[in-house]
């Protein structure tokens with residue numbers, strides 16, 4: 191697969207740009223695993239973002255009902271279109287996956303450009319689908335699945351947990367790519383689900399989580415005090431009023447906890463208690 195990838199690129203005189211995240215997976219066994227993890231069958235409409243030279247696209251085309259492959263780089267689109275020419279179940283779209291309206295799909299399997307990991311994850315989690323199997327930088331993958339109290343646990347973990355079950359399935363070394371990235375990668379599976387706890391005001395939840403993790407080394411009482419105006423931008427309360435509001439609204443077990451010790455459920459409960467003062 192490395193030889194084929196180099197041949198395609200060489201023939202068209204294309205130089206891959208590591209800064210654009212153009213690291214192609216050249217290990218077929220890893221691509222096969224990603225397709226298996228997504229349990230792709232002929233009943234599936236699969237989306238692939240950042241198809242590159244199409245190594246994964248070709249394998250998806252064999253396994254899926256239909257495949258829509260999105261790629262931003264026009265030079266790579268030429269290669270993709272030619273490589274997939276005879277395949278009637280594949281559609282190749284040129285564009286920026288962050289900006290465009292994504293086509294209908296029920297599964298997504300992608301080796302994503304690392305620079306858009308976070309934004310594309312949240313774009314996807316706003317849509318309806320069954321399974322996503324995605325290759326991320328290992329460090330990002332670890333933040334998705336971190337446990338409360340650990341150093342990787344934070345805003346990303348909590349926001350994803352609310353919308354999906356996340357699993358880190360495999361670590362992938364730089365040698366599986368061409369060109370090789372500097373760091374290890376990991377395969378992650380996301381399964382969207384009903385939120386595991388109830389939030390009365392999702393926007394408030396998002397502000398509370400952001401504000402608290404901005405003060406991740408503090409206890410909740412102080413973290414809230416220091417970020418109160420970000421959580422409630424319209425408040426006219428004085429510092430003393432804020433202090434007594436926080437003290438009388440939240441139980442001691444939350445006030446004295448350190449921010450990273452709060453589970454997503456705790457953060458949900460805190461949000462529901464803090465309805466607009």
Ligand code: SAH
Nearest residue numbers: 212213214215240241242262286287301303
């Ligand atoms: N899927 C291929 C290639 C992955 S490299 C494989 O597994 O081998 C990531 C690809 O994403 C690159 O080809 C890059 O040009 C493309 N890309 C980068 N940003 C993008 C964006 N915003 N939208 C769509 N594609 C993008």
